[in-house]
Amino acid sequence: MTTEVEFQWTNLPDHIIVHIFSYLNFNQRCKCAQVCKTWLTCFNQPLLWKKFTFYFIKSEDKQYLNLATLHGHHMKHVSIILDQHEKENREKACEVINIFSSIEDQKVSSLSLKFVGENPLFYAGLEFIDTLKIFFAANHQNGKTGYLTEVDLSGLWIDLNEEVLDILATNHKNLQKLNIQNRSLISKISPACLVRVLHQCVQLSELSLFYVTLSDEVLETFAEEGRSSPLKYLSIKCRRQEKFVKILSDNLWKNLHKNSPNLKVTMIFDHNCLLEKVSSILSPSLPVSELLLETFTMLFDEINLAASYYRNTLERLVVQTRPSRELEEALINVTTKCHKLKSLIVYCVLSEETVDKIHALCPRLKEERNYILKTVMDPEPWIVGVEEGD
Numbered sequence: 001m002t003t004e005v006e007f008q009w010t011n012l013p014d015h016i017i018v019h020i021f022s023y024l025n026f027n028q029r030c031k032c033a034q035v036c037k038t039w040l041t042c043f044n045q046p047l048l049w050k051k052f053t054f055y056f057i058k059s060e061d062k063q064y065l066n067l068a069t070l071h072g073h074h075m076k077h078v079s080i081i082l083d084q085h086e087k088e089n090r091e092k093a094c095e096v097i098n099i100f101s102s103i104e105d106q107k108v109s110s111l112s113l114k115f116v117g118e119n120p121l122f123y124a125g126l127e128f129i130d131t132l133k134i135f136f137a138a139n140h141q142n143g144k145t146g147y148l149t150e151v152d153l154s155g156l157w158i159d160l161n162e163e164v165l166d167i168l169a170t171n172h173k174n175l176q177k178l179n180i181q182n183r184s185l186i187s188k189i190s191p192a193c194l195v196r197v198l199h200q201c202v203q204l205s206e207l208s209l210f211y212v213t214l215s216d217e218v219l220e221t222f223a224e225e226g227r228s229s230p231l232k233y234l235s236i237k238c239r240r241q242e243k244f245v246k247i248l249s250d251n252l253w254k255n256l257h258k259n260s261p262n263l264k265v266t267m268i269f270d271h272n273c274l275l276e277k278v279s280s281i282l283s284p285s286l287p288v289s290e291l292l293l294e295t296f297t298m299l300f301d302e303i304n305l306a307a308s309y310y311r312n313t314l315e316r317l318v319v320q321t322r323p324s325r326e327l328e329e330a331l332i333n334v335t336t337k338c339h340k341l342k343s344l345i346v347y348c349v350l351s352e353e354t355v356d357k358i359h360a361l362c363p364r365l366k367e368e369r370n371y372i373l374k375t376v377m378d379p380e381p382w383i384v385g386v387e388e389g390d
Contacts, residue, residue, distance in 0.1 A: 011038075014038070014041070014042055014045075017038070017039060017042040018042050018045050018047055018048060021042060021043065021045075021048055022047070022048060026052075026053075029043055029048070030043075044071075046071075046074040049071040049074040049075055050074060050075065050076045050077060051075075051076065051077040052067070052071070052075050052077070052078060052079075053078075053079040053080075053081060054067075054068070054078070054079070054080045054081070054093070054096050055081050055082070056080070056081070056082035056083070056088075056089040056090075056092045056093050057081075057082065057083050057089065057116070059088060061089075061092065062088075062092055064092070064096065065092060065095060065096060065099070068096045068099040068100065069099055072099055072100055072103050072106055073103050073105050073106055073107075075100075075106070075108060076107055076108060076109045076110070076147075077108075077109065077110045078100070078108050078110065078111050078112070079111075079112040079113075079114070080093050080096060080097070080112070080113045080114070081114045081116055081155075082113075082114075082115060082116065082117075083115075083116055083117035084115040084116075084117050084118075084119060084120075084123070084125075084157070085117040085118050085119070085120055086117070087120075089117075090127060090128075091127075093113070093128075094127050094128065094131040097131045097132070097134075097135050098131060098134065098135075100135060100138075101131075101134050101135045101138035102138075106138075106147075107147045108147060108148065109147045109148060109149050109150065110148070110149065110150035110151070110152075110177075111135075111148065111150070111151050111152070112150075112151075112152040112155065113128070113152070113153060113155050113156055114154075114155025114156075115155055115156060115157050119157050119158075123158070124158060124159070125156065125157070125158030125159075128156060128158060129158070129160070129161060129164060132153075132164055132168075133163065133164055133167050136148075136164070136167045136168045136171055136172065137167050137171055145171065145172060145173045145174055146171045146172040146174075147172070147174075148168070148172040148174070148175060149172075149174055149175060149176045149177065149203075150175075150176060150177040150178075151168065151172075151175065151177070151178050151179070152177075152179040153179060153180055153182060154179040154180070154181045154182045154183075154208060155182065156182050156183075156184075157182060157183045157184065158182070158184060159184045159186065159187075159188050160180055160182065160184070160187075160188065160189060161188055161189075162188065162189060162190065162193040165180070165189065165193055165194075165196075165197055166193065166196060166197075168197075169196065169197040169200035169201050170200060172201070173200055173201055173202075173203075174201070174203055175201040175203065175204055176201075176203050176204060176205055176206065176229070177204075177205070177206040177207075178197075178201075178204060178206070178207050178208070179207075179208040179235075180208065180209050180210075180213075181208040181209055181210060181235060181237050181268075186241060187209075187210040187212050187213055187241060189209070189210075189213045190213070191213055191214060191215035191217060191218050192217075193213075194209070194213050194214075194215075194218050195215075195217055195218055195221050198218070198221045198222065198227075199221065202226065202227045202228045202229070203227075203228045203229045204229070205229040205230065205231055205232045205233070206231075206232055206233040206234075207231070207233070207234055207235070208234075208235035208237075208266075209235070209236065209237070210236070210237050210238070210239065210241070211236050211237065211238045211239075211241075211242050211245070211281065212239075212241040212242060212244075212245050214236070214248060215246075215248075216246075216248065216249075216252055219248065219252040219253070219255070219256050220252070220255075222256055222259070222260070223255050223256050223258075223259040223260075225259075230259060230260040230261070230262065230263070231256065231259075231260040231263050232260070232262055232263060232264070233263070233264050233265075233266075234263065234264075234265045234266070235265070235266040235268070236265065236266070236267055236268065237268040237269075237270065238267070238268065238269045238270070238273045238277065238278075238281055239270055239272045239273050240272040240273065240274065242273060242274070242277050242281065243274055243277065247277075247280050247281060248283070250283045250284060250285050251285075253283045253285040253286050254285040257285055257286075257287055263287050264287060264289040264290075264313075265286050265287055265288045265289060265290075266288070266289065266290040266291075266292070267281075267282065267286070267288050267290070267291050267292065268292040268294070269281075269292065269293050269294060269295055270294050270295070271294060271295055271296050271320075273295055275295055275297045278293070278295065278299075278302050279301065279302055279305055282302070282305060282306065282309060283309075284308075284309040286309075286310075287310075287313045288306070288309070288310045288313055288314060289310075289313050289314060289315045289316065289340075290314075290315060290316040290317075291306055291310070291314060291316070291317050291318070292318040293317075293318065293319050293320065293321070294318065294319075294320040295320070295321070296320050296321065296322075297321065297322075298321060298322060298324065298326075298327070299319060299321045299327070299330075300324065300326035300327045300329070300330040301330075303317075303319065303327070303330035303331065303333070303334055304330045304333055304334075306334060307330070307333045307334040307336075307337045307338060308337070310338065311337040311338050311339070312339075312340070313340065314334070314338040314340060314341060315340050315341060315342045315343065316341075316342060316343040316344075316345075317334060317338075317341065317343070317344050317345070318343075318345040318347075319331075319345065319346045319347065319348075320347040320348075321346075321347070321348055322348055323348045323349050323350065327348070327350075328350055328351060328354040331344070331346065331350070331354065331358060332354065332357055332358060332361065335358050335361040335362045336361055341362055341364075341365075342364060342365075342368065342370060343365070343368075343370040343371065343384075344358065344362070344365055344370075344371045344372075344373065345371065345372045345384065346372055346373055346374075347372065348374075349374050349375060349376065349377055350373060350374065350375060351375065352375045355373045355375055358373060359373075369384070370384060371384065372384055
């Protein structure tokens, strides 16, 4: 019986084995590849290397460098995750990007980089800036546009500069998604730079950035009729820098929404954003589907304003604030008015009566377990959909 079972497994059709391998992580695939010669052949199939994540957390992760050399010409969706505190991890991550830059027929269409450690003291990340400039410009000297359609740099805890984005936009005109909403303290990307990017990348339809990077000209460029794709998604993060910038007018947002009728907007206010700026930045013409109020201040007026402005669009609300009777009334107001609300995350304690009323008004929250509504101060972390006693 054992021999018969082993015979059946080792003689599975190649496409079935490849399909099974596609559900396994890299380490699991390596173990399976040792079963027999057929499985080893399947391990090297190009289909399995189209999407790959490089990890540089431990010293033994240097094995990933060989994979980039052997299979880099098959990879289209590349993610790099590293603990940037260790110099060796930073060097290996940059080396992987340099390997892709040197591959003549590389066809990477999406690139994501993410730091998961703590920055070394006074770390500027210049080696990543230089490496990205080389990668974005690689193999495009003949004027042919590059393959990149998605770039996510939100995981980099470094200051991005305009030269990086200019090189990206010049060489990859088919770019559709761009995320530069990282954890740097100050954004160095000016509205003028973003306008240049938009003129080069007319298909750009999903963008995540900081409010300080927006301007009247940027919104007017988005609304131009010559663009190939209307704007579908816009994520805007507001921080202390917004203290020094002009508030965009409601008419500009109205015109943008008119030209991009399916637009969904995420608004994020972090703990550095001045409270008085929140209500002035929120515009009634913004189709806000996701609102994150993470200021750790009293926010009931802003929540009531959101309930009034976004009653037909708001799907997710995240609040980090202090408990009060006014807050509970505002939360009941938003669940009453916003009929599309699917998720409600509140990082403070509420009364049991208020929680029950919210669930009664919006039963979808409990059905989909997409909420945090606490009646007692549980130990952190608070997990979405988990109640007391679970």
